[in-house]
Amino acid sequence: MITLKNGLPGGVYPTYERGEKVALFIPCYIDQFFPQIAEATAGILKDLGIPIVFPEGQTCCGQPAFNSGYWDEAARVVRHFCDVFRPFPFIVCPSGSCTAMCRVFFEQVDPDDRIVSVGRRVFELSEFLVNILGITDLGARFPHKVTLHSGCHGRRELGILDQPIALLQNVKELVYCELPNIEECCGFGGTFSVKMPGTSIAMGETKAANVVRSGAEVVTSVDISCLMHVGGILKRNPQTRHIRAMHIAEVLVQR
Amino acid sequence: MTSQGLHLSGAPFLRQENKGLAEPHGSRALGESAERSSKHNRQVTLSVPYWEQWREEAHAVKRFAIHHLDQLLVEFERNAVGRGATVLWAKDAEEANRHVLDIVQKHQVKTVVKSKSMVTEEMELNHVLASVGVRALETDLGEYLVQLAGQRPVHIVTPALHLSAEDVGRLFAEKLNEPFTSEHEKLTDIARRHLREEYLRADMGISGVNFALADTGSICIIENEGNAGLSISAPPVHVAVMGMEKVIPSIRYLPLFLNLLARSGTGQKLTTYTHLVHGVTPGRHFYIIILDNGRSNVLRDPASRSSLFCIRCGACLNACPVYRRTGGWAYGWVYPGPIGAIITPHLVGMEDAGKLPFASSLCGACGEVCPVKIDIPHQLVHLRYRAVNSPSPVRSPLERLVWKAWSWAMASPLRYRLAMSVVRWGVRFAKYLPWHPAQLGAWTRGRELPEVPGYTFRSWWRHRGAELSREPATPGKKSNPVTQEVSA
Ligand code: SF4
Numbered sequence: 001m002i003t004l005k006n007g008l009p010g011g012v013y014p015t016y017e018r019g020e021k022v023a024l025f026i027p028c029y030i031d032q033f034f035p036q037i038a039e040a041t042a043g044i045l046k047d048l049g050i051p052i053v054f055p056e057g058q059t060c061c062g063q064p065a066f067n068s069g070y071w072d073e074a075a076r077v078v079r080h081f082c083d084v085f086r087p088f089p090f091i092v093c094p095s096g097s098c099t100a101m102c103r104v105f106f107e108q109v110d111p112d113d114r115i116v117s118v119g120r121r122v123f124e125l126s127e128f129l130v131n132i133l134g135i136t137d138l139g140a141r142f143p144h145k146v147t148l149h150s151g152c153h154g155r156r157e158l159g160i161l162d163q164p165i166a167l168l169q170n171v172k173e174l175v176y177c178e179l180p181n182i183e184e185c186c187g188f189g190g191t192f193s194v195k196m197p198g199t200s201i202a203m204g205e206t207k208a209a210n211v212v213r214s215g216a217e218v219v220t221s222v223d224i225s226c227l228m229h230v231g232g233i234l235k236r237n238p239q240t241r242h243i244r245a246m247h248i249a250e251v252l253v254q255r
Numbered sequence: 256m257t258s259q260g261l262h263l264s265g266a267p268f269l270r271q272e273n274k275g276l277a278e279p280h281g282s283r284a285l286g287e288s289a290e291r292s293s294k295h296n297r298q299v300t301l302s303v304p305y306w307e308q309w310r311e312e313a314h315a316v317k318r319f320a321i322h323h324l325d326q327l328l329v330e331f332e333r334n335a336v337g338r339g340a341t342v343l344w345a346k347d348a349e350e351a352n353r354h355v356l357d358i359v360q361k362h363q364v365k366t367v368v369k370s371k372s373m374v375t376e377e378m379e380l381n382h383v384l385a386s387v388g389v390r391a392l393e394t395d396l397g398e399y400l401v402q403l404a405g406q407r408p409v410h411i412v413t414p415a416l417h418l419s420a421e422d423v424g425r426l427f428a429e430k431l432n433e434p435f436t437s438e439h440e441k442l443t444d445i446a447r448r449h450l451r452e453e454y455l456r457a458d459m460g461i462s463g464v465n466f467a468l469a470d471t472g473s474i475c476i477i478e479n480e481g482n483a484g485l486s487i488s489a490p491p492v493h494v495a496v497m498g499m500e501k502v503i504p505s506i507r508y509l510p511l512f513l514n515l516l517a518r519s520g521t522g523q524k525l526t527t528y529t530h531l532v533h534g535v536t537p538g539r540h541f542y543i544i545i546l547d548n549g550r551s552n553v554l555r556d557p558a559s560r561s562s563l564f565c566i567r568c569g570a571c572l573n574a575c576p577v578y579r580r581t582g583g584w585a586y587g588w589v590y591p592g593p594i595g596a597i598i599t600p601h602l603v604g605m606e607d608a609g610k611l612p613f614a615s616s617l618c619g620a621c622g623e624v625c626p627v628k629i630d631i632p633h634q635l636v637h638l639r640y641r642a643v644n645s646p647s648p649v650r651s652p653l654e655r656l657v658w659k660a661w662s663w664a665m666a667s668p669l670r671y672r673l674a675m676s677v678v679r680w681g682v683r684f685a686k687y688l689p690w691h692p693a694q695l696g697a698w699t700r701g702r703e704l705p706e707v708p709g710y711t712f713r714s715w716w717r718h719r720g721a722e723l724s725r726e727p728a729t730p731g732k733k734s735n736p737v738t739q740e741v742s743a
């Protein structure tokens with residue numbers, strides 16, 4: 001097998017000391033359209049006894065502009081992000097894609113160490129739980145068939161794949177259904193989804209068909225942006241409308 | 256597009272006047288075959304325990320080669336000439352074509368057999384030869400089919416990937432008057448029968464080069480059908496055309512690259528034939544044309560330089576979900592797929608190919624399979640940055656203004672909240688619109704919009720946050736005063 005890189009210098013996760021505050025970074029679309037995911041994230045951390053803060057100055061990580069080629073415009077947002085989050089040693093974010101932006105791509109926007117070092121302190125929720133806290137069982141119970149969509153950014157830039165699977169497999173009464181062709185892109189790709197909608201939707205339909213083939217009633221992921229796209233396709237079709245798209249944090253708070 | 260690009264049998268990504276990318280649908284056969292090859296080849300590569308080390312090593316060798324290109328090419332020339340080859344340099348396609356025409360004239364060439372070479376596609380060589388009355392016949396089966404059909408290759412390794420056996424049977428029936436069949440063996444037989452004659456009749460053979468070895472002055476050509484061997488040895492004149500990035504320092508590294516290329520390209524451990532051409536036998540003629548054609552532009556750009564490491568295995572094409580659905584012609588020039596999207600803008604210019612880097616969901620599948628570890632996904636984003644900042648079809652003052660406004664809004668939490676509430680109302684309201692404009696319409700064409708909740712997380716936090724952020728009762732470390740200040 002290939003070893004997945006995690007975007008950290010030397011590949012080493014830092015050690016979390018009990019009682020250290022953790023800052024929540026809630027990506028803009030989650031804040032505005034999926035607040036329940038952020039609530040679930042906060043809830044999970046709180047139940048683990050971790051003091052959390054939500055710096056209210058936060059806005060966005062700059063990814064949309066960066067991926068569209070507007071690096072100067074992205075830089076302004078990235079600097080704002082870093083100003084807001086600089087005091088925190090641990091920043092947890094319920095999105096693989098936004099975490100990849102912070103950890104891997106901040107450097108290209110602005111190689112200043114004051115920017116890069118903040119970006120490298122951002123961790124996606126499942127990797128924070130598994131790799132940093134060493135926790136895979138959150139005591140959740142969810143009696144459903146669930147499959148996992150693995151977002152490309154999280155997997156290829158940060159090595160996120162085993163962590164969400166481990167978390168799901170420890171959920172009581174949850175039946176984990178493997179997704180055929182799990183490594184394939186769902187076709188969301190940010191602005192790609194509206195710049196090449198035909199290809200994007202065709203890719204999403206393939207993904208939706210694989211979700212159906214997995215036999216799951218729920219498709220989950222560490223990235224709600226992918227799920228907004230795949231879920232949007234599943235909802236379109238009366239035959240697949242019953243399949244729910246849920247962020248992994250929402251699954252992990254079920255009791 | 257520059258004169259060399261005019262051939263385009265269709266450049267749908269590029270042709271469109273509007274800003275969006277057109278999305279042609281490649282044939283089903285193409286998508287399925289590409290996916291099948293990708294899976295198979297991936298399995299083969301991952302079964303090699305030291306695959307990752309091989310990739311690292313190849314990357315390092317290529318890196319050295321590209322950084323010492325000036326010295327290695329001269330060394331290669333010296334050694335090749337020492338073995339009796341004639342080495343010609345060409346700045347661009349036009350100069351390379353002129354060299355070929357000079358050779359044609361000198362040896363009074365009437366017919367040419369060609370083995371597969373992408374670089375001669377760059378040169379439009381077949382057209383140039385035809386214009387002086389020389390018939391050039393492609394002998395690689397896939398190239399032969401594509402030529403017979405009057406098309407362009409859709410893939411750099413498997414040019415006729417889009418044709419099913421039935422398509423080929425129909426093509427042979429139509430063009431060669433053969434009875435229709437869709438059996439693979441019979442089809443190969445027909446092609447072989449028609450091609451065999453040609454090798455003996457041809458006055459000149461043209462080939463590409465897979466690797467040029469600086470220390471021995473030899474070239475290496477790999478293939479599976481035997482056609483390249485015949486093309487370069489049967490006729491009395493052999494012309495090998497190579498992009499200048501093909502040189503590697505030493506024959507010692509050849510096994511490494513052969514191992515990587517065969518596995519990544521076709522899932523074989525080694526291709527059926529590996530030809531090493533060391534110079535020339537008496538009475539015969541051997542020319543090597545070394546072509547720049549824009550490669551210096553790549554060399555000049557540190558962020559793109561590693562795209563010159565490419566060994567043209569085609570793995571990134573097969574792995575690419577966009578390529579699988581659009582097919583090769585969509586990319587408009589010789590090199591399709593992810594590698595095409597990162598080198599074409601350099602080779603033909605951003606003015607013409609600036610849209611290509613946007614034809615990707617940035618999923619990264621290409622970078623994962625590339626045997627020489629070219630960081631294709633990151634280069635795509637870098638080229639997007641270059642494209643919107645230089646004269647290109649994607650540079651748009653309006654779009655720039657939109658992103659400027661976006662970045663202004665996102666740099667302050669207050670403006671963020673205001674901007675976002677507009678977006679929320681927009682999405683909420685969209686449900687009641689009979690028709691969706693622009694990007695919104697692009698989304699709802701095949702997808703539902705998300706439901707807009709009645710609250711945001713930050714509003715929720717303002718009511719419940721204090722409770723969550725309270726220090727747990729456990730006696731732990733003192734919390735950081737700075738954090739408290741900020742969270743207040
Ligand atoms: S970029 Fe890499 S994967 Fe693509 S053709 Fe070149 S060597 Fe092969």
